[in-house]
Amino acid sequence: QKEVEQDPGPLSVPEGAIVSLNCTYSNSAFQYFMWYRQYSRKGPELLMYTYSSGNKEDGRFTAQVDKSSKYISLFIRDSQPSDSATYLCAMSVASGTYKYIFGTGTRLKVLA
Amino acid sequence: NAGVMQNPRHLVRRRGQEARLRCSPMKGHSHVYWYRQLPEEGLKFMVYLQKENIIDESGMPKERFSAEFPKEGPSILRIQQVVRGDSAAYFCASSPSMGDTQYFGPGTRLTVL
Numbered sequence: 001q002k003e004v005e006q007d008p009g010p011l012s013v014p015e016g017a018i019v020s021l022n023c024t025y026s027n028s029a030f031q032y033f034m035w036y037r038q039y040s041r042k043g044p045e046l047l048m049y050t051y052s053s054g055n056k057e058d059g060r061f062t063a064q065v066d067k068s069s070k071y072i073s074l075f076i077r078d079s080q081p082s083d084s085a086t087y088l089c090a091m092s093v094a095s096g097t098y099k100y101i102f103g104t105g106t107r108l109k110v111l112a
Numbered sequence: 113n114a115g116v117m118q119n120p121r122h123l124v125r126r127r128g129q130e131a132r133l134r135c136s137p138m139k140g141h142s143h144v145y146w147y148r149q150l151p152e153e154g155l156k157f158m159v160y161l162q163k164e165n166i167i168d169e170s171g172m173p174k175e176r177f178s179a180e181f182p183k184e185g186p187s188i189l190r191i192q193q194v195v196r197g198d199s200a201a202y203f204c205a206s207s208p209s210m211g212d213t214q215y216f217g218p219g220t221r222l223t224v225l
Contacts, residue, residue, distance in 0.1 A: 008152065036216075043116070043203055043216035044155070088154065096211035098145065098168075102154035 006103030019076040023089035030091040035074045038086045079110045116217035133189040133220045137206030144187040149201040194224045
């Protein structure tokens with residue numbers, strides 16, 4: 001069993017839809033959770049990070065962590081074609097560590 | 113305000129040749145991390161270096177792979193006697209200190225024929 005599981009997609013939605021992207025994990029020691037966006041043939045760029053449980057909002061993006069269920073989510077409101085990319089979740093056991101464990105990524109297509 | 117630079121962006125090698133991948137961290141960053149991304153797999157940590165030191169190479173294969181980050185110049189990931197299974201995208205990330213957010217470069221796509 002992988003430490004971090006993520007549905008590879010692709011996930012296709014119409015422009016303006018609310019998108020929900022999810023990851024589950026097995027290591028209860030994970031405390032620091034991140035979402036990266038990766039456009040085709042580019043490097044991952046950090047979108048959001050959260051520490052421990054709860055929600056964090058940044059513009060159209062909301063990151064949610066449910067440690068009791070070992071489940072994290074990224075919501076994108078009013079999705080745009082420019083949001084079409086692969087979204088990678090990543091986690092580590094603490095915010096000061098460097099070993100990130102990545103999910104395989106979910107490919108998202110937002111249709112105009 | 114240049115980000116992390118990697119070159120070459122694409123590298124083609126025949127089996128048995130050597131591959132050298134270069135990474136220049138962001139300005140002010142002295143910590144470098146190398147990751148490998150295989151199709152349908154997530155990014156896998158390979159090695160973490162500071163200037164002139166290898167801090168953690170636990171994710172790097174023991175044979176044929178080596179990494180360095182000299183006092184001057186870019187970090188280099190070296191793969192000797194490449195095999196087809198080495199074909200992947202190799203990403204470098206950098207941070208100002210250990211544990212800080214890692215910023216990724218555009219990657220080098222290695223194809224082994």
